Structure formats: structure tokens, C-alpha cells
Amino acid sequence: MKKHLFSFFLAVLLILSLTVPAIAASRAVSSYPTLTIKNGVAYCQGKCNTGTSNDKVSLVLTLKQGSTVVDTWTADGLGIVNISENCPVKSGKHIRLYLLLR
Secondary structure (H helix, E strand, O other), X not given: OHHHHHHHHHHHHHHHHHHHHHHHOOOOOEXXXXXXXXXXEEEEEEEEEOOOOOOEEEEEEEEEEOXXXXXXXXXXXXXXXXEEEEEEOOOOOOEEEEEEEO
């Protein structure tokens, strides 16, 4: 009887040790880049919201024209971090904005 109770107790501890971190890690993090081009100027914005003010956030926002990196900006903070910058661009090439969250 003691063996079965001990085995049951160990099984419950194992299950709890696996489910608690999964529950704690199920927060939603919201992050997105926004790119607007007007009169030859690219207006670039990157936002991240972790949902708590204790989380360290590092953002890297990169503007590319074709395969060439035009500019890169970084920002660090806790919980909510924003980057808002602009940069002149040439017409006729694909322009992309990348947001990296660290």
C-alpha cells in the first residue's frame, strides 16, 4: 500500500511540475511593425507590449530597400517599448520593415 501511495504522490508531483511552467508561460505578447511611405519618406514604427511591466524588452527595427539595409533603430525598456523613426527612401524598389524582439 505504501508503494502505491508513494508512486501516486510522485506521479502527481511530476504532472504539476510540467503544467505550472506551461501555464505561467501562456501570456500573450503583442508586437508589430508599421510602415507608411509618403513623399519619399518612410515612417517606421515598432511596438511591443509584454503585458507586464517587469519584462525586459529589446526591439530592433530594420528598414530594407531591396536587399540593402537603409537604417536600423533599437530601443530597450520594460513592458511596453516603442520605436518611431523616419528615413528618406528611393522610389522603384521593394521596401520592407522588420521588427526583431529580444
